[in-house]
Amino acid sequence: MDKIVSLxxxxxxxxxxxxxxxxVQGFWDYGPLGVELKRNLKEAWWHDMxxxxxELVAPPEAPSPFEMVGLDCTIIMHPQVWKxxxxxxxxxxxxxxxxxxxxxxxxxxxxxxxxxxxxxxIFVTTLAEAEQELDEVRRRAMKFxxxxxxxxxxxxxxxxxxxxxxxxxxxxxxxxxxxxLGTLTEPRExxxxxxxxxxxxxxxxxxxxxxxxxxxxxxxNFKNVLDSSRVKVPFGIGQIGKxxxxxxxxxxxxxxxxxxxxxxxxxxxxxxxxxQWYRYWRDRRLAWYTALGLSSNSLIMxxxxxxxxxxxxxxxxxxxxxxxxxxxxxxxxxxxIAHRGDFDLRSHMEGKLDPKSPEGQPMQVELxxxxxxxxxxxxxxxxxxxxxTNERFVPHVIEPSAGADRAALAFLCEAYTxxxxxxxxxxxxSRVVMKLHPRLAPIKAAVFPLVKKGGMSEIAKEVYxxxxxxxxxxxxxxxxxxxxxxxxxxxxxPYCITVDGDSLEDRTVTIRDRDTLEQTRVKIDDLTTELKQxxx
Ligand code: ATP
Numbered sequence: 001m002d003k004i005v006s007l008x009x010x011x012x013x014x015x016x017x018x019x020x021x022x023x024v025q026g027f028w029d030y031g032p033l034g035v036e037l038k039r040n041l042k043e044a045w046w047h048d049m050x051x052x053x054x055e056l057v058a059p060p061e062a063p064s065p066f067e068m069v070g071l072d073c074t075i076i077m078h079p080q081v082w083k084x085x086x087x088x089x090x091x092x093x094x095x096x097x098x099x100x101x102x103x104x105x106x107x108x109x110x111x112x113x114x115x116x117x118x119x120x121x122i123f124v125t126t127l128a129e130a131e132q133e134l135d136e137v138r139r140r141a142m143k144f145x146x147x148x149x150x151x152x153x154x155x156x157x158x159x160x161x162x163x164x165x166x167x168x169x170x171x172x173x174x175x176x177x178x179x180x181l182g183t184l185t186e187p188r189e190x191x192x193x194x195x196x197x198x199x200x201x202x203x204x205x206x207x208x209x210x211x212x213x214x215x216x217x218x219x220x221n222f223k224n225v226l227d228s229s230r231v232k233v234p235f236g237i238g239q240i241g242k243x244x245x246x247x248x249x250x251x252x253x254x255x256x257x258x259x260x261x262x263x264x265x266x267x268x269x270x271x272x273x274x275x276q277w278y279r280y281w282r283d284r285r286l287a288w289y290t291a292l293g294l295s296s297n298s299l300i301m302x303x304x305x306x307x308x309x310x311x312x313x314x315x316x317x318x319x320x321x322x323x324x325x326x327x328x329x330x331x332x333x334x335x336x337i338a339h340r341g342d343f344d345l346r347s348h349m350e351g352k353l354d355p356k357s358p359e360g361q362p363m364q365v366e367l368x369x370x371x372x373x374x375x376x377x378x379x380x381x382x383x384x385x386x387x388x389t390n391e392r393f394v395p396h397v398i399e400p401s402a403g404a405d406r407a408a409l410a411f412l413c414e415a416y417t418x419x420x421x422x423x424x425x426x427x428x429x430s431r432v433v434m435k436l437h438p439r440l441a442p443i444k445a446a447v448f449p450l451v452k453k454g455g456m457s458e459i460a461k462e463v464y465x466x467x468x469x470x471x472x473x474x475x476x477x478x479x480x481x482x483x484x485x486x487x488x489x490x491x492x493x494p495y496c497i498t499v500d501g502d503s504l505e506d507r508t509v510t511i512r513d514r515d516t517l518e519q520t521r522v523k524i525d526d527l528t529t530e531l532k533q534x535x536x
Contacts, residue, residue, distance in 0.1 A: 026250030073217025196501030
């Protein structure tokens with residue numbers, strides 16, 4: 001992982017935000033190569049999910065044809081949105097402070113206590129304690145420990161304790177210096193939303209939040225989209241945008257950041273077809289990652305244990321990737337695909353629903369001390385009428401929710417390769433090559449004159465000018481050709497085009513393939529078409 005982090009900085013994929021001032025934890029800037037990679041990734045998602053979707057034919061394995069449209073909503077929304085979505089009350093992590101060092105830790109990093117076992121001092125994590133807390137806390141604790149327990153079957157809610165002996169990697173569970181922790185304060189709730197105030201005189205009523213997910217913008221615009229675009233259920237709305245979470249311990253490079261981008265779809269369907277659509281989206285989203293180059297050996301689809309499911313969810317699956325910063329056998333979430341029932345639309349209509357309603361019973365509106373709903377809904381009718389059957393219902397929602405930064409990180413990790421290639425003298429030499437999928441590669445081709453003299457530069461500049469109109473290409477005439485190849489290999493550029501002595505005679509150039517190292521001669525007049533075909 002260190003090699004990947006250092007390449008990202010050296011080649012301009014990623015920089016720490018505000019680095020000249022010492023940086024700010026959990027915030028990252030994309031450099032000249034990184035910004036192209038992330039744009040390509042988001043464009044691939046937008047094309048494959050939204051703009052390139054053909055609504056006239058059912059895609060393979062889909063229950064029926066369906067429509068997809070896009071949205072771009074604001075980051076700051078009406079405060080009521082977050083009350084009815086549940087984020088205001090439930091979007092918490094739990095933190096503890098070490099009384100001695102004054103350092104702060106996330107609850108799930110250090111929950112537990114030191115015990116004496118014979119002459120050994122061991123750290124015991126008790127799930128029984130978590131059980132007494134909010135359901136949400138228990139759910140998070142279960143998810144956290146279940147992922148990390150060597151033998152997941154041993155871990156149930158009724159388990160009294162889980163010792164570190166049963167965990168794979170203590171450093172991942174505890175902050176590095178947590179082993180020397182003294183006494184900890186009691187866990188305190190910490191809402192992960194960034195607070196802000198509307199207007200100059202903002203009082204308590206003007207307090208709102210930077211969105212912690214893009215999804216709510218879609219739900220509150222459901223009716224606008226229905227009325228303006230005349231889409232029919234089943235259909236999906238997609239959005240790409242920034243989200244903010246004040247993570248207590250941002251870590252693992254960009255994996256857990258405080259500002260990040262999400263690519264989310266809310267797919268609205270008939271309740272009786274929702275399970276089919278849930279399965280469809282799970283499989284389709286997994287296939288998207290492998291089509292863009294993630295190895296299926298490094299990916300898993302993890303169905304949530306019933307204990308982990310949010311109260312309203314009938315099913316949730318995470319697509320997870322074996323990031324190199326995790327111990328062998330562990331995976332980190334790339335995307336969650338959740339069956340959310342009608343929870344969100346109903347909450348925005350009727351007010352916040354009681355998350356503690358017993359399973360299988362209709363959701364109850366949570367009442368305040370005056371017997372009125374705790375948070376008022378919009379009062380707007382967000383139900384849908386099937387024009388054929390005349391049936392009216394609140395659609396069920398399947399939500400494939402992906403992170404653009406986590407996906408970019410996974411593609412960078414997957415692409416990093418060390419192998420050998422011939423140098424200028426034809427001897428094999430080790431090289432670092434980023435084997436990024438051509439759709440994701442920041443630079444699609446680089447153009448080199450073999451030497452600057454003898455008219456080669458003029459032809460190379462002409463080739464560059466022509467290609468630049470169609471593709472992101474790069475011109476380089478510095479250093480030996482071998483060195484120039486190496487620089488492009490590290491940037492993940494799939495093709496290098498060299499103008500040499502023969503080009504002056506016959507107006508042909510060589511195309512060198514980054515992965516196979518194969519070189520072919522192509523007429524300059526055919527170059528754009530040839531590259532477009534290879535990159536498609
Ligand atoms: P985690 O359990 O890792 O905190 P989550 O289950 O809270 O993630 P979701 O709320 O389902 O995440 O968000 C959907 C997607 O958004 C995640 O799969 C991930 O790709 C991305 N995401 C969420 N939190 C972050 C973060 N702090 N930094 C970067 N990406 C994130």
